Amino acid sequence: MCRHLAYLGPPERLGDLLIEPAHSLYRQSWAPRRQRYGTVNADGFGVGWYADGDPVPARYRRAGPIWADQSLADLARVVRSGAVLAAVRDATLAGADAEAAAAPFAAGPWLFSHNGAVAGWPRSLAPLAETLPAADLLSLEARNDSALVWALVLARLRGGDEEGQALADTVLDVAAAAPASRLNLLLTNGETVMATAWGDTLWYLAEPGRRTVVASEPYDDDPHWQEVPDRTLLAASRTDVLLTPLKDPSDALAHTPTPGSARAEGDPAPKEPST
Template identity: 80%
Template sequence: MCRHLAYLGPEEPLGRLLTEPPHSLYRQSWAPRRQRYGTVNADGFGVGWYAPNDPVPARYRRAGPIWADLSFTDLARVVRSGAVLAAVRDATLAGADAEAAAAPFTSGRWLFSHNGAIAGWPDSAAPLAPSLPPVDLLSLEARTDSAFVWALVLHRLRSGDDPADALGDTVRQLAEAAPASRLNLLLTDGETIAATAWGDSLWYRTAPGPGTVVASEPYDDDPLWQEAPDRTVLTASRAGVLLAPLEDPASVPSKEPCT
């Protein structure tokens, strides 16, 4: 599993979002409070952020634990942004992909993270591979379930799906192929956030005035935090949050053949 967070709002130093709060993403790398699977998120970390007047985000990623990178602490003190996506990683399986496996993944203006695991990876996902163009499979940034999920989402975005539909349809597709999967996805283009709650916790906070945070778990004890129900797709902007249910393929009765 992993922990991740996205923020939209007034410009803030990265540290004010990621390292300074009492239960920050930094602390969640070794002491998450609401993580249901795994205990330590030390297999890499990353942060992506947007600069003014530039739609393409910057990224900083490393293969090791966030607490071992003193350069990041210094960077987070001075870099400011009004749109951020960050994650700390607990690998599904051991691998040699290093920082390439750490979220956020990116293409153009998009930043993406997956908190969870595809059950039975990689065998369970093999039947879905033909749904992707060969060039997308050959261009996977890492040989991980999260990189494959990102390829599925990105293919839908490039085909014209809006962010919520791209995430929701990808989750349903994966849940049908591998029913025990955990599929909390997080996506931003610097203007909006889309996310899914599917198998693990997802929280959001809309502060008075502009500013929205969507995260695996609250980074402080502010009573404004609210939990999204499981099987939900969330869309957010600086103005607020909308929730919609996601239908579980396992709950849809199969059609009996005519006789």
């Protein structure tokens, strides 16, 4: 269900990142190697990048498959950037939002992508949607699960949360409201990349001090690609990568004692009632 990629490093042509590698994001649109759900990512694509001296990224998005866009080749040949986020989309449900539903979503300095699907969409997230200001809901770019997840992340960012905390808390909230959701999120501000591995594959390639790539799957056969464990928050810059485990809310529920439940080994024995 979708593939995405974020790059931080020396300025590179978009084509060298997204099209030329043997197993590039371009090729992953019809022949992904490690995608667990869905087989073809032909419901839109998008590329976001940062230009020197401008903190607000540019975007190029289309509703159709990436291989059918003849303008992308020219764009990818001449545009260079040291910070890129791109995605190819496999829609959760059919919709009429066209390129507005394609990642990356954007606001201010941020680019965002969601690889996965929200279980039980849209009813499952109605309670979370109700926590958002009406203006945020009316400003959604598209009426799909990814756009609402982005709105939840963005509300936390605008409320002052750090980027990693905003992603992690949103994933935990959505997973609690809609168990079995797949929530691989990707966020960049042009200087750092935050990502979650939650239900689908996530990999990274790091050359400390030079470049970092975070992607749904490796775009080449470089042996230095490393897989991120499931239920993990990744925080990356051009110099380092930090992995932090995320606690599945269903685990906490599974270990919450219920009235009359058997006492777990090591728990103190109940006291006799006083008279």
